[in-house]
Amino acid sequence: MDELRIVDIRPTTVTVPLKAALRHSNGCHWGRFVRTVVEVETDQGLIGLGEMGGGGESAEAMFRGLLPYLKGHNPFDLEALRWKIANPTASLYNNRTQLLAALEFACLDIVGKALGVPVYNLLGGKLRDEVEFASYLFFTYPVAGRAPVDVRSPEQLVEYARALKKACGFTSHKLKGGVFTPDHELDCYGALAEAFPEDKVRFDPNAAFSVEEAIRFGHAIEGLNNDYFEDPTWGLNGMRRVREAVNIPTATNTVVVNFEQLSANVLDPAIDVILLDTTFWGGIRPCVKAAGVCETFQQGIAVHSSGELGIQLATMLHLGAVLPNLTFAADAHYHHLADDIIVGGPMPYKGGKVRVPTGPGLGVELDRDKLATYAELYREMGGYPYDRDPVRPDWYAMTPNADWADPKTEYTLDLGGR
Numbered sequence: 001m002d003e004l005r006i007v008d009i010r011p012t013t014v015t016v017p018l019k020a021a022l023r024h025s026n027g028c029h030w031g032r033f034v035r036t037v038v039e040v041e042t043d044q045g046l047i048g049l050g051e052m053g054g055g056g057e058s059a060e061a062m063f064r065g066l067l068p069y070l071k072g073h074n075p076f077d078l079e080a081l082r083w084k085i086a087n088p089t090a091s092l093y094n095n096r097t098q099l100l101a102a103l104e105f106a107c108l109d110i111v112g113k114a115l116g117v118p119v120y121n122l123l124g125g126k127l128r129d130e131v132e133f134a135s136y137l138f139f140t141y142p143v144a145g146r147a148p149v150d151v152r153s154p155e156q157l158v159e160y161a162r163a164l165k166k167a168c169g170f171t172s173h174k175l176k177g178g179v180f181t182p183d184h185e186l187d188c189y190g191a192l193a194e195a196f197p198e199d200k201v202r203f204d205p206n207a208a209f210s211v212e213e214a215i216r217f218g219h220a221i222e223g224l225n226n227d228y229f230e231d232p233t234w235g236l237n238g239m240r241r242v243r244e245a246v247n248i249p250t251a252t253n254t255v256v257v258n259f260e261q262l263s264a265n266v267l268d269p270a271i272d273v274i275l276l277d278t279t280f281w282g283g284i285r286p287c288v289k290a291a292g293v294c295e296t297f298q299q300g301i302a303v304h305s306s307g308e309l310g311i312q313l314a315t316m317l318h319l320g321a322v323l324p325n326l327t328f329a330a331d332a333h334y335h336h337l338a339d340d341i342i343v344g345g346p347m348p349y350k351g352g353k354v355r356v357p358t359g360p361g362l363g364v365e366l367d368r369d370k371l372a373t374y375a376e377l378y379r380e381m382g383g384y385p386y387d388r389d390p391v392r393p394d395w396y397a398m399t400p401n402a403d404w405a406d407p408k409t410e411y412t413l414d415l416g417g418r
C-alpha cells in the first residue's frame with residue numbers, strides 16, 4: 001500500500017436532542033448537545049471520523065484552519081501530528097489540545113481501516129469485550145414536547161435512577177451536583193445510596209464547594225458505598241486538603257488533565273483516581289500513556305465523559321478496552337441522548353455495559369441522513385449558553401459557589417417543539 005496522505009478535513013457541527021435539560025454547577029445543557037463531527041479524508045478515499053464538543057462555527061473554522069498544516073500528512077504519523085499542531089511552547093499562544101484529540105481519533109480510525117483492524121488492536125489489544133458505565137444522574141429541567149424528566153427532589157432522583165437502572169442495568173450511580181444547596185444534595189445522594197445498597201455511588205459537584213464545605217459534605221457521606229469523591233472543590237491544593245480530612249478516594253477530571261499536572265500529583269498526591277478524557281488529554285493515546293503512569297505509581301483511573309455522540313463514545317470504549325488498571329465504571333452522558341449520528345442508532349447498554357466496537361478503525365459509521373438532519377437543526381438553533389441557567393439569566397457560577405438554585409422552582413424548557 002502506498003503511503004496515505006490527508007487531502008481534506010471536513011467539520012460538520014450538529015445539535016442532537018437530549019431527553020431532558022441536564023443541570024450542572026455552571027448552568028445547564030439546554031436540552032441538547034452541540035458537537036462538531038470531523039471527517040479527515042485521505043488521497044486513497046479512506047475517511048476517518050473525529051468529534052469535538054462545543055464551539056459550533058468557530059470549531060469548524062479552527063478545523064478548516066488546520067488543513068494547511070496537515071495536507072499531505074500521513075495519518076500513520078500520529079506522534080508527528082501532535083508536534084505539528086500541539087507543540088507545548090507553540091501552544092502557549094494557541095492551545096489546540098482538543099482539536100488534536102478529534103484529529104487523532106480520525107487518524108486512528110483511518111489507520112485501523114487501512115489495516116483492517118479495530119483501534120484497540122493499535123493500542124495493545126483489548127482486555128475486555130465490553131466497558132461498564134455508571135448511570136450519571138443529573139438534576140434536570142423537562143423539555144416541552146418530550147417525555148417529562150423532572151429531577152429536583154430525593155424521591156424524583158431515586159425514581160429516575162430506578163428507571164435508568166431498569167433500562168440500562170447500571171450498578172454504579174453518579175450524581176452530578178453543585179446545583180442546589182449542599183444540604184439538599186446530601187439528602188438526594190443519601191437517598192440514592194439507601195435505595196441501591198448493593199450498588200456503588202459517586203458524587204461530583206464540579207468544584208462548586210469551598211474546601212470547608214467539601215470536608216463537611218465528605219464526612220457526611222463517608223459511610224456510603226462511594227466509588228470516589230469527584231472534584232468537590234477547586235484546585236490541587238484544595239483537593240489535597242479534602243483528601244487529608246476525608247476518608248474517601250478523591251477523583252478529578254479538572255485539575256489533572258495533562259502530564260505536567262499528573263507529575264505534580266505523583267510528587268504530592270491530591271487525587272487518588274484520575275479520570276481520563278479522550279478530548280481533554282488530546283486523544284486516546286495520551287490517555288493510555290497517562291494510565292501507564294498511574295499504574296506505575298498505583299493511582300486509580302476511570303474513563304471520563306465530556307459529553308459525547310457515538311464517535312466519541314467509540315473512543316472511550318476502545319480506551320476502556322485496553323486499560324489493565326480500569327477498575328471503576330466509566331462515565332458517559334450517552335444514555336441521555338435522544339438519538340445519535342451513527343449507523344444503527346445509539347449503541348445499546350446491557351447489564352450497565354456497552355460492547356466495544358469490533359469493526360475496523362473506531363468501528364462506527366456516519367449515518368449521513370442523521371448528520372444532515374442534526375446539522376440543519378444546528379443551523380436553525382445555533383449554540384446554547386452552557387454556563388447559564390435558563391431560570392436565572394443574571395446568575396453566573398463562582399468557585400466556591402454560594403448562590404444555589406431552588407429545588408422548589410418548577411420550570412419546563414421550551415425549545416419551540418424542536
Ligand SMILES: [Mg+2]
Nearest residue numbers: 204230231253
Ligand atoms: Mg467531573
